[in-house]
Amino acid sequence: MGSIKTSKLRAALERHAAISESKLGKRHPHAASWFAKRGIRPGDIRLHAAKLAGAGALAGAMLMGTPFIPKGASFGTDKIANAPLDSIQSLFSDNLKSLLPSSVHPLNPETEDQISNIIEEFWGIRATAKLDGEHLNTTYGYMGAEQHLPRYPGDSVSQHDAYQQSGITPGKGAWGYFANSRNTLTDDLVQKEKYYVAVQTLYLPDWETRLPYLREWYKYRKVMVINPVNGKTVVAVVADAGPANWTGKSFGASPEIMAYLDMKDGAQRGPAILFFVDDRDNSIALGPVERRNK
Numbered sequence: 312m313g314s315i316k317t318s319k320l321r322a323a324l325e326r327h328a329a330i331s332e333s334k335l336g337k338r339h340p341h342a343a344s345w346f347a348k349r350g351i352r353p354g355d356i357r358l359h360a361a362k363l364a365g366a367g368a369l370a371g372a373m374l375m376g377t378p379f380i381p382k383g384a385s386f387g388t389d390k391i392a393n394a395p396l397d398s399i400q401s402l403f404s405d406n407l408k409s410l411l412p413s414s415v416h417p418l419n420p421e422t423e424d425q426i427s428n429i430i431e432e433f434w435g436i437r438a439t440a441k442l443d444g445e446h447l448n449t450t451y452g453y454m455g456a457e458q459h460l461p462r463y464p465g466d467s468v469s470q471h472d473a474y475q476q477s478g479i480t481p482g483k484g485a486w487g488y489f490a491n492s493r494n495t496l497t498d499d500l501v502q503k504e505k506y507y508v509a510v511q512t513l514y515l516p517d518w519e520t521r522l523p524y525l526r527e528w529y530k531y532r533k534v535m536v537i538n539p540v541n542g543k544t545v546v547a548v549v550a551d552a553g554p555a556n557w558t559g560k561s562f563g564a565s566p567e568i569m570a571y572l573d574m575k576d577g578a579q580r581g582p583a584i585l586f587f588v589d590d591r592d593n594s595i596a597l598g599p600v601e602r603r604n605k
Contacts, residue, residue: 452561
């Protein structure tokens with residue numbers, strides 16, 4: 312796993328602290344006044360606590376031999392690089408949540424650029440909201456559970472090796488079958504069905520006027536899907552269209568993606584960030600992102 316620059320991560324955390332301090336002044340003016348009279352900034356308390364937590368955690372790590380990153384702490388890049396996956400995902404999630412709005416809705420270009428930078432810092436993958444001039448109707452919205460897609464004529468859910476309880480769609484995906492027959496189904500195509508998403512191409516303003524180009528551009532377009540709640544991340548491909556706006560969802564995802572992202576709120580949906588992956592040489596593997604791309 313490569314190193315992660317901490318300067319941008321620290322800036323995001325400091326920005327989050329400033330927002331929290333402002334909220335304290337509005338919601339609890341008496342407490343804010345008490346701190347002010349004593350020359351104490353609430354943000355400094357958080358920073359001091361983080362340093363204490365970091366020192367204690369680092370000492371414990373030295374004794375136990377287990378690296379750990381407490382929230383808000385800044386260690387060297389070597390400590391982050393050697394940290395457990397759940398600690399990295401937690402810190403990744405914290406940085407994303409410091410940028411995201413309180414409600415789920417489309418992001419502004421500045422926020423999208425900041426998220427793109429954070430993704431590259433953590434995972435070494437260039438993922439952007441706009442690629443080749445193309446941009447979805449939203450990059451931040453609710454993602455819902457989809458069924459398996461038939462990969463070839465005659466495919467059945469029993470032929471899929473996991474999450475058979477999710478079922479299979481009665482018709483093929485928006486881009487047709489993945490293969491012409493079972494005999495021509497390659498491992499690459501199996502992975503594409505496992506890690507597929509549905510996006511709302513039908514709501515693109517120029518979908519009808521540029522249909523031939525856009526249909527080909529979006530087919531199996533590689534994307535990064537992030538659950539900002541827990542920092543879990545998957546690289547997937549676009550292989551279906553939808554869902555409809557009336558569902559309240561902006562994206563759909565395969566059973567494998569929903570399971571990995573841990574989107575199990577009872578409604579089988581959750582907030583998700585979806586960016587295009589700039590992978591010109593097709594070197595980024597599909598599936599969970601659990602180590603930094605070198």
